[in-house]
Amino acid sequence: MTASITSLFGIELPIVQAPMAGVQDHRLAAAVCNAGGLGSLPAGLLSTGQLSTELAALKAATSKPFNVNFFCHVPPAPDPEREAAWRRALAPYYAELGIDPPPATSSGARRLPFNADAAAIVEAVRPAVVSFHFGLPAAELLARVHASGAKVVGCATTVEEARWLEAHGADAIVAQGLEAGGHRGIFLTKDLSTQLGTFALVPQVARAVRIPVLAAGGVADAAGVRAAMALGAAGAWAGSAYLLSDEATTSAPHRAAIASPAAAHTALTNLYSGGAARGIVTRLMRELGPIGSTPAFPFASDALAPLRAHAEKAGIGDFSPLWLGQNGSGCRTGPAARITRELAGAA
Amino acid sequence: MTASITSLFGIELPIVQAPMAGVQDHRLAAAVCNAGGLGSLPAGLLSTGQLSTELAALKAATSKPFNVNFFCHVPPAPDPEREAAWRRALAPYYAELGIDPPPATSSGARRLPFNADAAAIVEAVRPAVVSFHFGLPAAELLARVHASGAKVVGCATTVEEARWLEAHGADAIVAQGLEAGGHRGIFLTKDLSTQLGTFALVPQVARAVRIPVLAAGGVADAAGVRAAMALGAAGAWAGSAYLLSDEATTSAPHRAAIASPAAAHTALTNLYSGGAARGIVTRLMRELGPIGSTPAFPFASDALAPLRAHAEKAGIGDFSPLWLGQNGSGCRTGPAARITRELAGAA
Numbered sequence: 247m248t249a250s251i252t253s254l255f256g257i258e259l260p261i262v263q264a265p266m267a268g269v270q271d272h273r274l275a276a277a278v279c280n281a282g283g284l285g286s287l288p289a290g291l292l293s294t295g296q297l298s299t300e301l302a303a304l305k306a307a308t309s310k311p312f313n314v315n316f317f318c319h320v321p322p323a324p325d326p327e328r329e330a331a332w333r334r335a336l337a338p339y340y341a342e343l344g345i346d347p348p349p350a351t352s353s354g355a356r357r358l359p360f361n362a363d364a365a366a367i368v369e370a371v372r373p374a375v376v377s378f379h380f381g382l383p384a385a386e387l388l389a390r391v392h393a394s395g396a397k398v399v400g401c402a403t404t405v406e407e408a409r410w411l412e413a414h415g416a417d418a419i420v421a422q423g424l425e426a427g428g429h430r431g432i433f434l435t436k437d438l439s440t441q442l443g444t445f446a447l448v449p450q451v452a453r454a455v456r457i458p459v460l461a462a463g464g465v466a467d468a469a470g471v472r473a474a475m476a477l478g479a480a481g482a483w484a485g486s487a488y489l490l491s492d493e494a495t496t497s498a499p500h501r502a503a504i505a506s507p508a509a510a511h512t513a514l515t516n517l518y519s520g521g522a523a524r525g526i527v528t529r530l531m532r533e534l535g536p537i538g539s540t541p542a543f544p545f546a547s548d549a550l551a552p553l554r555a556h557a558e559k560a561g562i563g564d565f566s567p568l569w570l571g572q573n574g575s576g577c578r579t580g581p582a583a584r585i586t587r588e589l590a591g592a593a
Numbered sequence: 594m595t596a597s598i599t600s601l602f603g604i605e606l607p608i609v610q611a612p613m614a615g616v617q618d619h620r621l622a623a624a625v626c627n628a629g630g631l632g633s634l635p636a637g638l639l640s641t642g643q644l645s646t647e648l649a650a651l652k653a654a655t656s657k658p659f660n661v662n663f664f665c666h667v668p669p670a671p672d673p674e675r676e677a678a679w680r681r682a683l684a685p686y687y688a689e690l691g692i693d694p695p696p697a698t699s700s701g702a703r704r705l706p707f708n709a710d711a712a713a714i715v716e717a718v719r720p721a722v723v724s725f726h727f728g729l730p731a732a733e734l735l736a737r738v739h740a741s742g743a744k745v746v747g748c749a750t751t752v753e754e755a756r757w758l759e760a761h762g763a764d765a766i767v768a769q770g771l772e773a774g775g776h777r778g779i780f781l782t783k784d785l786s787t788q789l790g791t792f793a794l795v796p797q798v799a800r801a802v803r804i805p806v807l808a809a810g811g812v813a814d815a816a817g818v819r820a821a822m823a824l825g826a827a828g829a830w831a832g833s834a835y836l837l838s839d840e841a842t843t844s845a846p847h848r849a850a851i852a853s854p855a856a857a858h859t860a861l862t863n864l865y866s867g868g869a870a871r872g873i874v875t876r877l878m879r880e881l882g883p884i885g886s887t888p889a890f891p892f893a894s895d896a897l898a899p900l901r902a903h904a905e906k907a908g909i910g911d912f913s914p915l916w917l918g919q920n921g922s923g924c925r926t927g928p929a930a931r932i933t934r935e936l937a938g939a940a
Contacts, residue, residue, distance in 0.1 A: 405857065424771065425790040439860035439874070439883060443772040443790030445811035445820070446919035453922065464792035473792070473823035476816050510752060513786035527786070536786060572793035575800065 251458045251481040254397055254418060255375055256311045258282035259590035260481030261471070262460055263488055263582070264420075265315035265377065266428060266569070267291045269500065272300045274493040274582055276307035281583035283590070284375060286313040294363045301371045311374030313399070316360040319380040319433075319521075322542035326350065329541050333549050335534060339565070343556050348548060357519070357544035359383070365390040375399060381407075381433035382414050399460070401431030404440050408451040408459075420483045421451040423463025427486045427512070427571035429523040438514060438522055438537075445477065452478025466576020468591035484589055486571040491582040499563030509574040518567035520546035526568035598805045598828040601744055601765060602722055603658045605629035606937035607828030608818070609807055610835055610929070611767075612662035612724065613775060613916070614638045616847065619647045621840040621929055623654035628930035630937070631722060633660040641710045648718045658721030660746070663707040666727040666780075666868075669889035673697065679887050680896050686877075686912070690903050695896060704866070704891035706730070712737040722746060728780035729761050746807070748778030751787050755798040755806075767830045768798040770810025774833045774859070774918035776870040785861060785869055785884075792824065799825025813923020815938035831936055833918040838929040846910030856921040865914035867893035873915035 251260050263278040265288035275285030287304055289297050297314075304312060333347050340347050358364075360383040368376055368391055376391050377399035383391075391398055392415065400411035401420040408419050422431050423444025430441065442450070444463040452459045461474035462483035471482045489496050489504055496504075503509060503526050511527045515536035518525070521543030527536070530550075540546035553565040570577075578585055598607050610625040612635035622632030634651055636644050644661075651659060680694050687694050705711075707730040715723055715738055723738050724746035730738075738745055739762065747758035748767040755766050769778050770791025777788065789797070791810040799806045808821035809830035818829045836843050836851055843851075850856060850873050858874045862883035865872070868890030874883070877897075887893035900912040917924075925932055 423790055423792060425793040440858060442919045443770055443811055444792035445770060445790060445817070446772040446813075449813070449816065450920065450922050464790055464796075466793075466796070469796065469823050469825065470792070473820040476820035476823055478816065511787060572789045573797065575797050 251418065251460065254458060255284050257284050259586060259592065260475075261586050261589045262286065262313065262481060262483045263586070264428075264462060264483050264485030265313065266485050266489070266494075268567070269489060269496045269569070270494050272304035272307060274488060274491060275312055276304055277491075277493045277582035278488075278586050279308040279310035279312050281586040283586040284311060284313050286315050286377065288315045289364065290315065290317040290357055290379070294367065297364070297367055301367065305371070313375035313377050314368065314371075314373045315377045315379065316364055316383075317357060317380055318360045318378045318383045319543060321359060322545070324545065325541060328539065329545065329549070332540050332546060335538065336549055336553065339553050343553060345552050345556055348552050360387060362387070368396060369394045372396070377401070377420070379429065379431045382411065382416065388415055402451060403430055403432045403447070404434065404442060405447075405450045405454050407432070407434050408455050410434060412455040412457055416457060418458045418460060418480075419451060419455060420460045420462050421448045421479070422483075423447045423461070425572040426463035427524050428569040429519070429521050430514070432522065444474070448474060448477040448479050464571060464573040465589075466573040468589060470573070470576070471589055471591065482589060486574060487576045487578065487585055487589060488582055489570065490577045490579045491585055492580060493582045497558060497563070497566065499558055499561055499566055500568050503563055503568045504570055504574060504577050509570055509577075512570050512572055512574075516540055516543075516546065518547060518550065519544050523567065523569060524571060526570050528566070528568060529564040598765065598807065601805060602631050604631050606933065606939060607822075608933050608936045609633065609660065609828060609830045610933070611809060611830050611832030612660065613832050613836070613841075615914070616836060616843045616916070617841050619651035619654060621835060621838060622659055623651055624838075624840045624929035625835075625933050626655040626657035626659050628933040630933040631658060631660050633662050633724065635662045636711065637662065637664040637704055637726070641714065644711070644714055648714065652718070660722035660724050661715065661718075661720045662724045662726065663711055663730075664704060664727055665707045665725045665730045666890060668706060669892070671892065672888060675886065675888045676892070676896070679893060682881060682885065683896055683900065686900050690900060692899050692903055695899050707734060709734070715743060716741045719743070724748070724767070726776065726778045729758065729763065735762055749798060750777055750779045750794070751781065751789060752794075752797045752801050754779070754781050755802050757781060759802040759804055763804060765805045765807060765827075766798060766802060767807045767809050768795045768826070769830075770794045770808070772919040773810035774871050775916040776866070776868050777861070779869065791821070795821060795824040795826050811918060811920040812936075813920040815936060817920070817923070818936055818938065829936060833921060834923045834925065834932055834936060835929055836917065837924045837926045838932055839927060840929045844905060844910070844913065846905055846908055846913055847915050850910055850915045851917055851921060851924050856917055856924075859917050859919055859921075863887055863890075863893065865894060865897060866891050870914065870916060871918060873917050875913070875915060876911040
């Protein structure tokens with residue numbers, strides 16, 4: 247019952263480049279679009295001004311349909327006690343690196359959920375596709391996205407979330423298997439034991455909804471895309487496969503880790519943002535345990551920011567989120583256009 | 594580089610019925626063999642006498658090749674402190690059900706690893722295939738299995754385990770994705786964050802070894818088998834798909850749970866044996882948390898046994914291991930022969 251994802255999005259290949267905040271800008275998106283896939287611009291870490299600038303650059307770089315991705319989490323109330331406990335847990339690292347802990351005010355607000363300003367940008371720019379992570383925005387905001395002409399994509403990590411997204415207006419669904427790198431889109435529960443592997447999630451979601459399903463998590467090459475489509479997916483939502491591409495802005499320590507044996511061991515961790523996300527196991531994850539008592543998403547990142555910046559200057563990724571899925575074997579260097587064609591089996 | 598699994602095992606269809614100790618005997622194995630797949634007899638919970646009886650019955654019921662599965666864990670030293678703590682954790686349940694805690698001696702020894710007696714049975718019965726869970730037996734025991742003419746199958750949950758199994762004499766490998774029901778075959782580490790989803794594990798294992806790979810975890814129907822083979826598998830190792838079959842001895846509470854909405858939520862738990870295994874979330878798992886401070890595998894089951902027996906008599910599965918994978922949608926009632934043919938796309 248899945249409509250063709252290529253006709254729904256107006257693209258040539260059933261390949262979507264997953265939005266990856268922090269490791270890409272408009273250049274990766276444009277390269278994928280120009281190769282016939284759907285490139286994505288992640289807005290989650292951008293200010294309104296930065297987003298407008300990036301979108302202008304994207305439109306200048308491609309005339310093809312593209313996707314803009316937004317977070318739509320419910321920002322938590324700041325919790326000074328958890329913030330203080332988190333800073334205490336990090337105290338040995340501040341001491342080791344000889345830097346001052348950052349002030350205890352939370353600027354995790356950099357990760358803003360989709361709001362009226364963002365809706366206005368969507369109305370002005372009219373992207374072909376708008377995708378959301380952590381559920382969908384409020385009905386009135388979502389109506390503005392639909393009215394702009396954009397197709398709406400939601401991210402499901404369980405069958406229940408897929409049904410919810412379809413019922414609330416999604417035009418397509420990303421079935422994000424547990425293998426996927428980066429943040430889990432989980433939004434109807436906090437219980438990580440509910441998270442399904444791609445092989446179990448995709449066919450169950452494809453049967454549960456009538457809209458097209460894009461498979462995410464472990465889809466690393468053309469064989470993976472064929473397998474996902476055999477399971478009922480209409481196409482692939484591939485992130486890790488692009489992390490080493492020429493156009494990605496993946497940091498030097500991150501690229502080095504992906505190309506090293508360390509990439510074989512990823513884990514879900516909440517240390518970097520407060521939300522569960524999959525990345526290569528780092529010194530921080532090993533020493534504190536990958537799941538800790540951090541402030542709620544997105545506030546955990548503030549206290550880490552100076553440690554991360556200091557270490558990265560020395561080329562060290564100990565305090566950096568080294569997002570990667572469980573199938574890092576799919577990471578290839580080279581132009582994103584070639585990676586896109588390879589994923590589609592059209593190389 | 595994968596040889597055909599059908600020629601390696603001498604079977605018609607690339608479908609192996611995964612051995613499932615506790616929910617099947619020779620009847621399920623024979624039905625699958627007679628349908629052209631490879632049926633498996635789980636020896637892990639059987640005494641030497643019981644195993645001989647079951648094998649005689651299996652040979653009487655089929656003339657086709659079959660698999661016998663053994664555990665080969667290293668039995669831990671009994672740990673009276675952990676035993677006592679486990680009994681304290683279960684004390685409220687003993688009180689609630691009005692039964693006495695069992696004596697603190699560990700009879701988990703029912704789950705015996707492969708030993709000289711078992712090797713002698715293999716030499717006498719000469720099964721076409723012998724599979725092992727939790728690694729492989731010592732070289733001298735394994736040599737006896739090989740010398741009997743049996744093909745040896747090992748279970749890998751990571752790429753590293755797959756390489757180890759190939760180097761130590763396996764003829765084929767089960768790549769057990771995180772979606773799989775029942776006990777994880779993990780043996781080179783205790784770190785559960787190393788466990789990969791099927792979609793990421795199968796292609797990486799298939800590239801890492803030269804022997805055939807069987808995909809386990811979420812493989813629930815013909816589309817799943819096709820997808821697994823697209824990822825590089827030579828065939829499927831399907832367990833959950835047979836749990837509701839006519840020939841399985843799955844208990845009434847277990848069958849009821851699989852057919853209920855509860856089946857949508859499985860988790861890895863160590864409460865039932867001390868080893869990590871995937872099953873439907875039960876009252877015990879909810880109340881104690883799925884991963885607890887139990888005695889080591891296989892000793893946790895002893896203290897639970899009277900609770901389980903008492904509750905099951907009343908048709909209640911609160912204290913029973915309700916093993917199931919993450920793709921319970923594949924569980925079908927009916928004869929195992931039909932399920933086998935459906936998995937092979939030959940229905």
